[in-house]
Amino acid sequence: MDLQTQTAREQRRRLHHEADVVVVGAGIFGCAVAFALAKQGRSVILLEKSLKEPNRIVGELLQPGGVSALEKLGLSDCLEGIDSIPVEGYQIVYYGDSVNIPYPPGAGATLDGGIEGSRNEKSERPKGRSFHHGRFIGQLRRACAKQPNITIVETEATETITSTKSPQILGVKSLTKNPETGEKQDDFYFGQLTIVADGYASKFRKQYIGKDVVVKSKFYALELIDCPMPAPNHGIVILGDASPVLLYQIGTHETRALIDVPENTPTAAAAVGGVRAHLRNVILPSLPKIVQPCFEAALADGKIPPSMPNSWLPPSTQTQQGLVILGDAMNMRHPLTGGGMTVAFNDVVLLSTLLSPERIPNLGDTAKITSAMKEFHWKRKGLSSIINILAQALYALFAANDKQLKALQKGCFAYFQRGGNCIDGPVGLLAGIIRQPFVLFYHFFAVALLSIWIVMQNTMGSILGIWKFPLAVEQSALIFWKACVVIFPFIFSELRT
Incomplete structure (x- = not known):
C-alpha cells in the first residue's frame, strides 16, 4: 500500500470515523484482533473507554500455548520490557505434601492438535510467562499504535448503530470527552464489521447473547x-x-x-x-x-x-449481521488454570485466518462472515473446549465441598504423584499444548477410577475387612456419579450452539 493511500485511509478513520473494522475494547482480545486484521491490510478503528494502564488481578499468566499464538500474531515482543517471569509448570501442595508438574517436553503447540517436536526428556520444555497485567496491556496498545492501519480512540461505546433498512449493524455510538469543555458528547464510528471485545462486564452481551454469566x-x-x-x-x-x-x-x-x-x-x-x-x-x-x-x-x-x-459463560454462535462478540464478552471460564489469554490469542489466530482478504475480500459480505463465524465456533473448540471444561472441572475438585469431591481431589493429587503421562497429559492440556478433547476425558476418568481404588482400599483395609465391601461399592458408585455430574454438564455446554 502506497503512502498516499495509507494517509487517505487514516484521515477517513480520524475525520469520518469510518473503517473496515471497528473494534470495541483495547484489552487482550481487542488489541490482538485489531493488530492481526491491520497486518492483513484492513483499516481498523480501536475504541477504548480508558487508555490508562489498567490495574487488574487476573490476566497475569500466559500459558505456553498462548505464548506460541502470540508469536504467530507477531506480538511476542510485548512480553519483553515488562519484567515478565518465565513459567515452567505448576506445583500442587496438598495438605503440606507437594508434587511438581512441569510442562511436557516438546517444541510448542500446533493449531490442529498434538504436540510439535520430539517427545523425549532432552526436548526443550515450553514455557509460559507471568507479568503485571497492566504492563502487558500497555505493550499491546503500543504495538497497535505503531501499526499504520489502526487508529486508537479513547471513547466509551454505548450502543450499536443499526441500519434503518435491514438488521445490519453499521458500527457503534459512543461518548467522547471534549478536551476543551471536559464534557462527554455523542460520537459515531462505522465499519463493515464491528467486533465487540469489551470484557467480562460487557454491556453488549445481554442484547446479543442469550446466556447468563x-x-x-x-x-x-x-x-x-x-x-x-x-x-x-x-x-x-x-x-x-x-x-x-x-x-x-x-x-x-x-x-x-x-x-x-x-x-x-x-x-x-x-x-x-x-x-x-x-x-x-x-x-x-x-x-x-x-x-x-x-x-x-x-x-x-x-x-x-x-x-x-x-x-463461567459457555460459548455462543452469533448470527447478527455486521457484528460479532468475542473474548470474555462471549466466553469465560474459571481463571484457576490461567487459560483465558491462551484462548483469546488462539481465537485471534484462527479468526484472522478465516477472515483473511483471500477468503473474504469484503467484510461487508454478511453471508461469508456468518459462514466464517460458524466455522470459527466449531474449529476453536479443539483448544477452547479443553480449557473451558478443564478449568471448571478442576475448580470443582480443588474447591471440594463434599465427601465425594474430597475423594476426587485426593485421587487427583495421587494421580499427579505417579508422574510420567499422569503429569504430561493433564498439564499439556492445561498449557494449551495438547489439543485433543478425548485426552481430557481419558485423564479425568482415570483420576476418578484411581479415587475409587483409594476409597476401596481405605474402606476395606485388609482382607479381614471384606465385610465392608458393600459400603465400599456404595461409596465408589457415589464417587463415579459425582465425577459424571462434574464434567458432563460442561461437555454438553460445549456441544450446544
Whole structure:
C-alpha cells in the first residue's frame, strides 16, 4: 500500500470515523484482533473507554500455548520490557505434601492438535510467562499504535448503530470527552464489521447473547513483596480445607496471591470479621511456612483486598449481521488454570485466518462472515473446549465441598504423584499444548477410577475387612456419579450452539 493511500485511509478513520473494522475494547482480545486484521491490510478503528494502564488481578499468566499464538500474531515482543517471569509448570501442595508438574517436553503447540517436536526428556520444555497485567496491556496498545492501519480512540461505546433498512449493524455510538469543555458528547464510528471485545462486564452481551454469566466465587488478591517461593518459576496451587490459593510471580520482586472465596463462606461473613478475617484465620495457616510472613505483611495495610468474580459463560454462535462478540464478552471460564489469554490469542489466530482478504475480500459480505463465524465456533473448540471444561472441572475438585469431591481431589493429587503421562497429559492440556478433547476425558476418568481404588482400599483395609465391601461399592458408585455430574454438564455446554 502506497503512502498516499495509507494517509487517505487514516484521515477517513480520524475525520469520518469510518473503517473496515471497528473494534470495541483495547484489552487482550481487542488489541490482538485489531493488530492481526491491520497486518492483513484492513483499516481498523480501536475504541477504548480508558487508555490508562489498567490495574487488574487476573490476566497475569500466559500459558505456553498462548505464548506460541502470540508469536504467530507477531506480538511476542510485548512480553519483553515488562519484567515478565518465565513459567515452567505448576506445583500442587496438598495438605503440606507437594508434587511438581512441569510442562511436557516438546517444541510448542500446533493449531490442529498434538504436540510439535520430539517427545523425549532432552526436548526443550515450553514455557509460559507471568507479568503485571497492566504492563502487558500497555505493550499491546503500543504495538497497535505503531501499526499504520489502526487508529486508537479513547471513547466509551454505548450502543450499536443499526441500519434503518435491514438488521445490519453499521458500527457503534459512543461518548467522547471534549478536551476543551471536559464534557462527554455523542460520537459515531462505522465499519463493515464491528467486533465487540469489551470484557467480562460487557454491556453488549445481554442484547446479543442469550446466556447468563454464572459466578459462584471471587478471587481476592494480595501482592507479596520479595516472597520466597517453594518452587520458583512455577504456578503454585495450595489445597487444603479451604478453597484453592494460587501463587505466581508477576515480577522480580512481586508475587501474586489469589485466594478463592466461594459465595456464603461462613468464615468470611461480616459477622465474624469478613474476608480479611478469613484470610488471616483460615488461609494464612494453610500456606507454606516460607510464604506466611510475606502474606501476613500484605494484610497489614488493613484494607479489603481487591477482588474479581470467577465467571463461567459457555460459548455462543452469533448470527447478527455486521457484528460479532468475542473474548470474555462471549466466553469465560474459571481463571484457576490461567487459560483465558491462551484462548483469546488462539481465537485471534484462527479468526484472522478465516477472515483473511483471500477468503473474504469484503467484510461487508454478511453471508461469508456468518459462514466464517460458524466455522470459527466449531474449529476453536479443539483448544477452547479443553480449557473451558478443564478449568471448571478442576475448580470443582480443588474447591471440594463434599465427601465425594474430597475423594476426587485426593485421587487427583495421587494421580499427579505417579508422574510420567499422569503429569504430561493433564498439564499439556492445561498449557494449551495438547489439543485433543478425548485426552481430557481419558485423564479425568482415570483420576476418578484411581479415587475409587483409594476409597476401596481405605474402606476395606485388609482382607479381614471384606465385610465392608458393600459400603465400599456404595461409596465408589457415589464417587463415579459425582465425577459424571462434574464434567458432563460442561461437555454438553460445549456441544450446544
